[in-house]
Amino acid sequence: LVGKESTYEITVHNAGEVAAEELVIFVSLPGWADVLGAEVSTGSTQVVPAGEAGRTFLWKLGHLPGATRERLALRIVPRESRPLDLAVRWEYKPTLSQATIEVQEPKLSLRMEGPREVMYGKKELFTLRLSNTGNGDAENVVITLMPLTPGDQPVSQNIGIIPAGEEKAIEVELTARHAGQLQINAVAKADGNFEAQLAEKILVRRAALQVEVDGPQVQYVGAVATYRIRIRNAGTAPARNVRLTATIPPGGKYVSGIEGARLEANGTRLQWTSDSLNPTVEQTYLLRCTLSLPGDSRLEVGCTADDELAAAAVTTTRVEAVADLVLEVKDPAGPVPLGEEALYILHVRNRGTKSAEGVQAMAFFSRGVEPVAAEGAEHHMAPGQVVFHAIGPIAPGGEVTLRVRARAETAGNHVFRAEVHCKPLGTRLASERTTLFYQDRTSAQQASRPAPLGPAPLGPANADPGEPKLPDQQTPPPLPPTAGGTRSFPASPGDQMQPPKVER
Structure with missing residues (x-):
């Protein structure tokens, strides 16, 4: 109604x-309509003429x-009777159309669980853990374990x-066959060229045995040789159940040195054990044995x-045989009357392992005693002395016995000296004995008779008729003369050798 x-x-x-x-709402009103008021749920209003x-x-x-x-209520009063058209339009800031797209991506990570130190030859269990830490699934995942030994083939799963x-675990059993640092390499791959790699080092511990044997370079037959x-x-791990074997050279014989060792194989092999040997630890044993065969002897030690x-x-020892002469002299057991023969026996023995050649023996008497006979080897007699030459050869363990008979011309203590020379060996042996010659009534009567005293003739003519005859000799070079007064022992061919050994 108009006006209402x-x-x-x-x-x-x-x-x-x-x-x-x-946002702005525009309401167009005719000029013949009046706006009395407005109510809005939000915002503000304004009338623009x-x-x-x-x-x-x-x-x-x-x-x-x-x-x-939102709501707007307008109170309007029309002033004319005609249709009332309300034209409504709006304006707002244009909005941009935006869409968020999530891109999914898998992320692989690989790690290993297990010991970082293992023993050589012992099986160990390792776990490879393959995780997908991304926001997308990893598809067609393949894990490959690289070979530990060159020449082996990779292993894939x-x-x-x-x-x-999510995460998956793969158990791997490994047996180390090389000591020292060992690197485990693995790679995991998925579709889309996604991959993860692993390189872990572990220490493989193993013992490492070393054996050394030292011994004499030269040894004589029958002597005790000491080997260290x-x-x-x-290595880097203890050696368990250590077993040692020493092979004795042919002709050798174990003497002593190793506690708890036992002989096997007819005494040619020596064995002993040790429970364990820790890293860097060294053990030393002394083995003593005799060697009886000349030549090269090899001592072999295994562990x-x-x-x-x-x-x-x-180790190799050169074993040499050597002659070893010894001189023993047997003199009269007691005093000897003047005019009677005194017997001196020389035993020349070779206690070595090789024949002795070039042996020469000599017997000397102090003034007042003269040799009358000798036997046992070719010899030459001169005043106060007997020279035996061309003795031997004397085999190992062999012995030559020489006998010298002599008479005293004056009573008293008289010295007998025996010498043995062997130039090839550089040996000079000597032994002295003292014999008391005394004058009884019979010998005094015989001494009053005239008798020639010069040097005894060569050969057996001067020997006692009851003794065996000696073969004829070729006269050797003359011996040095005796000194005046008390007879001194003459110089001998061994003067340039070592001082003699004197047995009394």
């Missing part, structure tokens, strides 16, 4: 999910969230799909232990 107030309601609805910004043709009512909402409604955030045996663990450990060493 009417209420018109305008509702704005944001049906989208995105808020409308800087536009002349007699009409006016515009502004509703400024500003921000209108998505899926919300198909894992399949590993969902995002050293075993050492140069073994658990885990297929072995070591060996050998």
